[in-house]
Amino acid sequence: MGTDDRIPPAVPESVPADPVDRVIHYHIQTKHRFNRYSRSLGYLDWANQPDPFRRFGGSELVPLPLLKPDEDPAGPSYEAIYRRGAVPSQPVTLRTVSRFFEFALALSAWKKAGESAWALRSNPSSGNLHPTEGYAVVPRIEGLDLKPGLYHYAPKEHGLEIRAAYLPEPVAQLLAPFPPGAFLFGLTSVHWREAWKYGERAFRYCNHDVGHAIGTARVAAATLGWNMVLLDGAAQNTVALVLGTNRAEDFADVEPEHPDCLAVIWPSSPARGEGRGGSDLNYEMPLFLDPGAVKDLAGGSWQGRANRLSREHVVHWDIIDEAAEASWKTQEETRILRFPLNAAVIPSSDPLHASRTSSDAGTIIRQRRSAVAFDGKTAISAATLFRMLRRVMPCADREPGARPMPWDVWPYEPAIHLMMFVHRVEGLAPGLYFLVRDNEKIDFVRQSMNPELNWVPAPGAPDDLPFYWLLEGDAKRLSAQVSCHQDIAGDSAFSFGMLAEFEGVLRARGAWWYPRFFWEAGLLGQIMYLEAEAAGVRATGIGCFFDDPVHEIVGITGLRLQSLYHFTIGGPVEDRRLMTLPPYFHKQATGEGRGE
Numbered sequence: 089m090g091t092d093d094r095i096p097p098a099v100p101e102s103v104p105a106d107p108v109d110r111v112i113h114y115h116i117q118t119k120h121r122f123n124r125y126s127r128s129l130g131y132l133d134w135a136n137q138p139d140p141f142r143r144f145g146g147s148e149l150v151p152l153p154l155l156k157p158d159e160d161p162a163g164p165s166y167e168a169i170y171r172r173g174a175v176p177s178q179p180v181t182l183r184t185v186s187r188f189f190e191f192a193l194a195l196s197a198w199k200k201a202g203e204s205a206w207a208l209r210s211n212p213s214s215g216n217l218h219p220t221e222g223y224a225v226v227p228r229i230e231g232l233d234l235k236p237g238l239y240h241y242a243p244k245e246h247g248l249e250i251r252a253a254y255l256p257e258p259v260a261q262l263l264a265p266f267p268p269g270a271f272l273f274g275l276t277s278v279h280w281r282e283a284w285k286y287g288e289r290a291f292r293y294c295n296h297d298v299g300h301a302i303g304t305a306r307v308a309a310a311t312l313g314w315n316m317v318l319l320d321g322a323a324q325n326t327v328a329l330v331l332g333t334n335r336a337e338d339f340a341d342v343e344p345e346h347p348d349c350l351a352v353i354w355p356s357s358p359a360r361g362e363g364r365g366g367s368d369l370n371y372e373m374p375l376f377l378d379p380g381a382v383k384d385l386a387g388g389s390w391q392g393r394a395n396r397l398s399r400e401h402v403v404h405w406d407i408i409d410e411a412a413e414a415s416w417k418t419q420e421e422t423r424i425l426r427f428p429l430n431a432a433v434i435p436s437s438d439p440l441h442a443s444r445t446s447s448d449a450g451t452i453i454r455q456r457r458s459a460v461a462f463d464g465k466t467a468i469s470a471a472t473l474f475r476m477l478r479r480v481m482p483c484a485d486r487e488p489g490a491r492p493m494p495w496d497v498w499p500y501e502p503a504i505h506l507m508m509f510v511h512r513v514e515g516l517a518p519g520l521y522f523l524v525r526d527n528e529k530i531d532f533v534r535q536s537m538n539p540e541l542n543w544v545p546a547p548g549a550p551d552d553l554p555f556y557w558l559l560e561g562d563a564k565r566l567s568a569q570v571s572c573h574q575d576i577a578g579d580s581a582f583s584f585g586m587l588a589e590f591e592g593v594l595r596a597r598g599a600w601w602y603p604r605f606f607w608e609a610g611l612l613g614q615i616m617y618l619e620a621e622a623a624g625v626r627a628t629g630i631g632c633f634f635d636d637p638v639h640e641i642v643g644i645t646g647l648r649l650q651s652l653y654h655f656t657i658g659g660p661v662e663d664r665r666l667m668t669l670p671p672y673f674h675k676q677a678t679g680e681g682r683g684e
């Protein structure tokens with residue numbers, strides 16, 4: 089390890105003691121400014137490019153069947169996944185687990201240019217670096233041909249590597265408080281993968297990616313009629329124990345994994361008739377795990393050692409470890425939420441679920457890509473925009489368990505709102521708009537911004553959509569300029585910044601909420617990626633933007649609101665120089681992985 093004199097020096101500042109001040113310090117330190125980008129190596133150290141595929145050498149790999157799109161379980165319609173109870177719940181089998189991982193974390197294509205080839209995945213990732221690793225904790229489930237254990241998902245092989253084999257009893261004990269057929273899903277991040285390219289800002293990007301993966305997993309579960317909720321009452325030490333990231337012996341001399349989150353996934357019981365969200369909450373779901381049962385599991389029989397991803401790390405970004413440590417969730421919260429056990433159907437006449445695409449969910453999920461450029465022409469209708477915005481409204485007045493998919497996965501009130509640059513939306517004048525995702529927060533948001541902005545309900549917007557028109561004007565150049573001069577922000581139909589209720593939430597909830605802002609933003613972004621495909625356009629996440637120049641547009645001065653992620657949606661321009669290959673062509677060529 090060494091340092092590089094091309095790296096601009098850190099602003100000399102002492103690190104504060106209070107965890108909230110420490111994450112705020114990280115946040116400020118990693119802002120991009122017009123005259124200085126956040127610190128990074130400044131060039132790409134290709135010789136040490138991290139391996140995008142983690143494997144645990146010495147552990148047994150269980151291949152998952154590679155299912156064709158029309159093979160069972162074939163996905164429901166895209167619209168149906170947003171309607172509780174409209175998708176018949178599938179049993180948990182090797183085939184359904186395979187479909188789940190395909191839609192959540194699998195390869196979705198290979199791209200080839202000359203001699204180089206790289207894989208894309210169902211979950212997008214900043215710089216396509218894929219820091220996120222996925223895990224499942226599986227008990228004995230009737231009909232599921234897997235031994236009880238902790239499994240690591242290997243995307244290139246589309247298989248599950250066994251990390252720990254469990255006796256049936258302790259894992260049954262751990263999952264006893266959850267509905268029948270429940271299993272756990274976990275995510276970790278290899279910070280190094282993003283830090284290799286992006287330096288200090290990488291902790292933000294890793295957490296965006298966690299949010300996207302929560303989104304892909306929630307949607308994947310919905311295609312199978314399964315429910316999912318984050319077990320976010322768990323302390324991070326518990327997440328580490330369950331996922332084995334604390335096992336120094338298995339990560340000796342290799343890039344560590346940061347334990348991010350656990351979720352529980354369970355199939356619904358058969359429907360018991362029609363109902364509306366909110367009327368059928370009948371299962372008390374703990375959002376935590378029993379510490380005794382977790383300890384018993386950690387004593388299982390472990391297999392495998394993690395591979396090394398880069399030969400050498402030219403530089404180590406201490407500030408990332410510092411942010412990870414300051415935001416470590418130390419408290420175990422014994423939170424309980426009520427969820428529907430039975431799948432009462434939300435009627436399709438509900439305007440939230442008005443149809444706009446006849447595609448099935450699998451087609452939309454498989455075709456999702458980031459646009460590398462936009463045509464600067466394609467417009468969408470205001471009605472299409474309003475439908476997209478409704479998908480990201482969590483319906484904060486309902487109990488979390490009764491919120492529409494995917495917001496039922498997120499056991500918190502919304503803390504992110506959208507500042508939108510409308511460029512090409514038929515029926516809306518170009519200009520600056522704002523979506524307040526929780527009606528209760530309108531006053532807070534308005535008071536955090538320039539008092540001279542107009543807060544006029546956007547013309548034609550449905551009454552229940554808190555979407556406002558702040559300023560008229562052409563913001564194409566401005567939005568590209570503040571997005572690190574990326575044309576994708578101005579050549580689209582619209583782009584937006586995700587503004588978090590920053591300091592207030594951190595001070596009220598604690599520093600552990602810092603990564604969660606990015607998770608919420610990533611989850612929202614994932615829904616927008618899919619919505620764009622469903623509307624016949626395309627999206628791209630934008631992690632590179634100039635933080636404070638964005639804030640200045642609407643007169644945000646302090647830390648009450650901070651923009652954490654940007655997004656752009658419009659008519660894509662294909663890069664025809666690239667060749668596209670099927671996701672598992674490398675396995676099909678050898679005949680591997682087919683069948684049960």
Ligand SMILES: Cc1cc2nc3c(=O)[nH]c(=O)nc-3n(C[C@H](O)[C@H](O)[C@H](O)COP(=O)(O)O)c2cc1C
Pocket residue numbers: 208209211212213214215216293296297300456457458459460574576628629630631632
């Ligand atoms: C958190 C995040 C930030 C991103 N930031 C940018 C960006 O600033 N500019 C850009 O062109 N693409 C950006 N992307 C798009 C990624 O480059 C893209 O997801 C990745 O190359 C994988 O391609 P795919 O989305 O087509 O699967 C971002 C994606 C994510 C998830």
